[in-house]
Structure formats: C-alpha cells, structure tokens
Amino acid sequence: QKEVEQDPGPLSVPEGAIVSLNCTYSNSAFQYFMWYRQYSRKGPELLMYTYSSGNKEDGRFTAQVDKSSKYISLFIRDSQPSDSATYLCALEETSGSRLTFGEGTQLTVNP
Amino acid sequence: DAGVTQSPTHLIKTRGQQVTLRCSPISGHKSVSWYQQVLGQGPQFIFQYYEKEERGRGNFPDRFSARQFPNYSSELNVNALLLGDSALYLCASSLDRNNSPLHFGNGTRLTVT
Numbered sequence: 001q002k003e004v005e006q007d008p009g010p011l012s013v014p015e016g017a018i019v020s021l022n023c024t025y026s027n028s029a030f031q032y033f034m035w036y037r038q039y040s041r042k043g044p045e046l047l048m049y050t051y052s053s054g055n056k057e058d059g060r061f062t063a064q065v066d067k068s069s070k071y072i073s074l075f076i077r078d079s080q081p082s083d084s085a086t087y088l089c090a091l092e093e094t095s096g097s098r099l100t101f102g103e104g105t106q107l108t109v110n111p
Numbered sequence: 112d113a114g115v116t117q118s119p120t121h122l123i124k125t126r127g128q129q130v131t132l133r134c135s136p137i138s139g140h141k142s143v144s145w146y147q148q149v150l151g152q153g154p155q156f157i158f159q160y161y162e163k164e165e166r167g168r169g170n171f172p173d174r175f176s177a178r179q180f181p182n183y184s185s186e187l188n189v190n191a192l193l194l195g196d197s198a199l200y201l202c203a204s205s206l207d208r209n210n211s212p213l214h215f216g217n218g219t220r221l222t223v224t
Contacts, residue, residue, distance in 0.1 A: 004153075006153075008151075032210050034212070034213075036215075041217075041220075042217050042218075043115075043201055043215035043216050043217040043218050044154070044201070044215045045215070046212055046213070046214060046215075049212045088153050088154075090153075090213075092210060094209075094210065095209065096167075096209065096210075097144075097159040097161075097166050097167035097208060097209055098144070098156040098159060098167050098169065099146075099154075099156065099213060100156070101153030101154050101155075102153050103151070103152050103153045104151075104152070104153050
C-alpha cells in the first residue's frame with residue numbers, strides 16, 4: 001500500500017465549477033500538508049501549506065485537513081482555464097526532511 | 112527575487128555515461144533537496160543537503176550522489192546511467208532543514224538512450 005493515495009484523474013470540468021481534489025494517507029507521522037500545482041514542463045508551485053486540522057483559505061483555494069480520517073482536500077472555487085494543471089499533494093513528518101507526494105491529479109478546466 | 116534555478120534544462124545521455132545537474136537556491140535558503148519525477152508520477156525524494164551536509168537520503172542506489180557548496184548551490188551526480196534514469200530532476204530550496212515550505216525549480220529533463 002502506498003503511503004499517499006491520490007486519484008490520478010484526469011478530471012475535466014467546465015469553467016466556473018467547484019473542483020475537489022483529494023488525498024488519503026496511512027502514516028500518522030505526517031503532520032505537515034501541502035498542495036502544489038504543476039504546469040506542463042514546469043516545476044511544482046506551492047499553493048497551500050498547512051499544519052493543523054481544519055480549513056485554510058487563500059483566494060479561490062481552500063485546503064482542508066482531517067487528521068483523524070487521514071484525509072486532505074483542496075477545493076478550487078470559480079475554476080478558470082488557467083487552473084488547468086496537475087495538482088500534487090505532499091506530506092511531511094514533523095521530524096522529517098523529505099516530502100512524500102501523491103501521484104498527482106490532472107485537471108482540465110474547459111472554457 | 113530569482114527563484115530556484117537549475118541547469119541545464121534538457122540533457123540527452125547514453126547508457127553508462129555520467130551526468131551532473133546544477134541548482135542555485137533562492138537567496139537566503141540554506142537547504143537544498145533533489146527529487147526525481149518520472150512521467151505521470153509524483154516526485155520522489157533523492158537527497159537533502161543543509162549547511163553543506165547530507166541530512167537525508169531516499170531509496171536510490173549509490174550511483175546517485177550530491178554535494179552542496181559554501182554558497183548553498185548544489186550538484187547532483189548520476190553515474191553509470193540506465194534507461195530508467197530518464198526523468199525530470201527537480202531541485203527545491205527552503206529556509207530551514209525541517210518543516211519549511213519547499214520551493215521548486217523547473218527541473219532538468221534527462222533522457223537516457
């Protein structure tokens with residue numbers, strides 16, 4: 001079983017839709033949770049960085065962490081064609097020096 | 112401010128050859144990490160260097176090595192290249208050793224033929 005599971009998609013939505021991206025994990029030592037966006041032929045770009053359970057909002061993006069269920073989500077409101085990219089969840093242990101990534105979800109937002 | 116810069120952007124090598132990839136971190140960042148990303152998968156951790164010392168190593172063979180210089184830039188070396196080493200090699204920098212957001216460069220695309 002992988003430490004981090006992420007639905008690879010692909011996911012295709014119309015412009016303006018609410019998008020929900022999810023990851024589950026098995027290692028209770030993961031305490032830091034990140035979402036990265038990766039455009040084709042580019043490196044991952046940090047979108048959200050959270051520690052505690054609950055919600056964190058930044059513009060159209062909301063990150064949600066449920067440590068009891070080992071489940072994290074990223075919501076994108078009013079999705080735009082420019083949001084079309086691969087979204088990666090990444091997790092880190094408190095004492096760790098490395099990120100463990102999901103395999104990424106490919107999102108396409110259609111005009 | 113300049114982000115993480117990597118060179119070269121693309122590289123084609125033959126099996127058995129050796130390759131060196133270079134990375135300059137964001138100014139003020141002391142930690143550099145290397146990740147390998149195979150097409151269609153998430154990045155896999157290779158190394159972390161902090162203050163010029165290796166602080167973490169992923170599940171990669173000894174053909175992979177790295178170092179960090181006094182100016183915090185870093186090199187990743189891969190010897191005896193295999194076809195399976197073809198991937199996007201990503202460098203990331205962060206302020207501190209642990210639990211500090213990683214900022215990635217755009218990577219070096221390595222093709223082994």
